[in-house]
Amino acid sequence: MKTLFLLLIMTLSISSLAQTIVSGQVIDEKNTPVLGANVYLKGTYDGTTTDIDGKFSFETAETSTVTLVASFIGYEDYIQQSDVRELNGVEIRFRESVNSLNSVILNAGTLSAGDSSKASAIKPLDIVTTAGAVGDFVGALQTLPGTSANPDDGRLFVRGGSGEETQVFIDNSRVFRPFVPVTGNIPTRGRFSPFLFDGISFSTGGYSAEYGDALSSVLLLNTTDIPTEEKTDLQIMSVGGGVGNTQIWGKNSVSVNASYINLGPYNQLIPQNNQFEDPYESISGEAVYRHQLEKGMFKAYSAYSYSNFSILQEDINIEDGIFFGLKNGNYYGNLNYEQRLNNDWKMETGL
Known part of the structure; x- marks a missing residue:
């Protein structure tokens, strides 16, 4: 039982040490924090959304090179490929999307007639x-x-x-x-x-x-x-x-x-x-x-x-x-x- 208990503790320690923290802040071209931006690692379930100060932080079990993606309506997607250990305190600066406005308008009726819908x-x-x-x-x-x-x-x-x-x-x-x-x-x-x-x-x-x-x-x-x-x-x-x-x-x-x-x-x-x-x-x-x-x-x-x-x-x-x-x-x-x-x-x- 002592041996089993020791192995269990070692496994938990190794598991906890394998978790890497990804953190940073998302701002726009005017240095204004962006609230509610999606920040995640491509191909994984690891990610979060930014708070009122544009900051984010989440843990990941990835240990090698990953692709960090940040997205928000009205801005171009931010993509950065880097070693996961270098993604602590990242500053993400959004650029305004100038090609199209992808808005969704919901109206109480059968006809959608919003200026930005198309x-x-x-x-x-x-x-x-x-x-x-x-x-x-x-x-x-x-x-x-x-x-x-x-x-x-x-x-x-x-x-x-x-x-x-x-x-x-x-x-x-x-x-x-x-x-x-x-x-x-x-x-x-x-x-x-x-x-x-x-x-x-x-x-x-x-x-x-x-x-x-x-x-x-x-x-x-x-x-x-x-x-x-x-x-x-x-x-x-x-x-x-x-x-x-x-x-x-x-x-x-x-x-x-x-x-x-x-x-x-x-x-x-x-x-x-x-x-x-x-x-x-x-x-x-x-x-x-x-x-x-x-x-x-x-x-x-x-x-x-x-x-x-x-x-x-x-x-x-x-x-x-x-x-x-x-x-x-x-x-x-x-x-x-x-x-x-x-x-x-x-x-x-x-x-």
């Missing part, structure tokens, strides 16, 4: 790095599932609908002319630069009754609320370029952006199906002013765009073709004011 969130950098979009948010959105590529038009065709059935909103105010006008068989562009927007939410599925005039989809463009730093942006393309700047003083900030496009060099290098007399040329500028209130925000947005081109279009009845020229100037502006009155009421208005 929405794609796109950052400005995603737009300007999308091949073939040429810095145009409309061109980048045409690469998403649910849209129809129409090279002869260029507008957003979603789920079989026409371009007019997709409604565009800037800071919750509808934009009636979001596309630059062109003639037939020439793709159009969007009027607005992506750099002044914090994010672009594009719904290819259901959307709420707030956007009842939309028949196919809703495109929400929200300007940046509070810029975190003063910066200058430069955009260089083979057919043009752009520049932007943000200034901050106290509770006020201003962001401006200007761009220029000329397709003349492109038309000289690449044979065209259309005979351009004057190549497509456009210049645009935008500005956003923000004033942060104690419990709200005031924003003023304005944009101006000018485009010019002329073309000889083929016609079966006219041998020399039909001359068509177009010069267009467009100004858009909106004012947005929102104020939180208390925990249950919020006032928001726009013009």
Whole structure:
């Protein structure tokens, strides 16, 4: 019995010594602790969730190289392969996921009509790095599932609908002319630069009754609320370029952006199906002013765009073709004011 008791104690000691503690803290890009993140070792049942301070700690019987995984909705998964003995006091920094919002909305009814249920969130950098979009948010959105590529038009065709059935909103105010006008068989562009927007939410599925005039989809463009730093942006393309700047003083900030496009060099290098007399040329500028209130925000947005081109279009009845020229100037502006009155009421208005 003494021998058996001694062996039992030795077995328990060895078992307890084999347990390794995995611990650390999960924070986001702003050094804010992330509550409720899942942290576990891949291929095992060992893991836990983070507390209010973003900290976690659990035991594992693994003794060799393991894969530590941390995940949370709205962030990219964190994966680290390391020796389990080196995973004590790990700092995990999440990066915001910019590709899609995987939200689940439950409604008391038979119809799910949430804005985020089938929405794609796109950052400005995603737009300007999308091949073939040429810095145009409309061109980048045409690469998403649910849209129809129409090279002869260029507008957003979603789920079989026409371009007019997709409604565009800037800071919750509808934009009636979001596309630059062109003639037939020439793709159009969007009027607005992506750099002044914090994010672009594009719904290819259901959307709420707030956007009842939309028949196919809703495109929400929200300007940046509070810029975190003063910066200058430069955009260089083979057919043009752009520049932007943000200034901050106290509770006020201003962001401006200007761009220029000329397709003349492109038309000289690449044979065209259309005979351009004057190549497509456009210049645009935008500005956003923000004033942060104690419990709200005031924003003023304005944009101006000018485009010019002329073309000889083929016609079966006219041998020399039909001359068509177009010069267009467009100004858009909106004012947005929102104020939180208390925990249950919020006032928001726009013009």
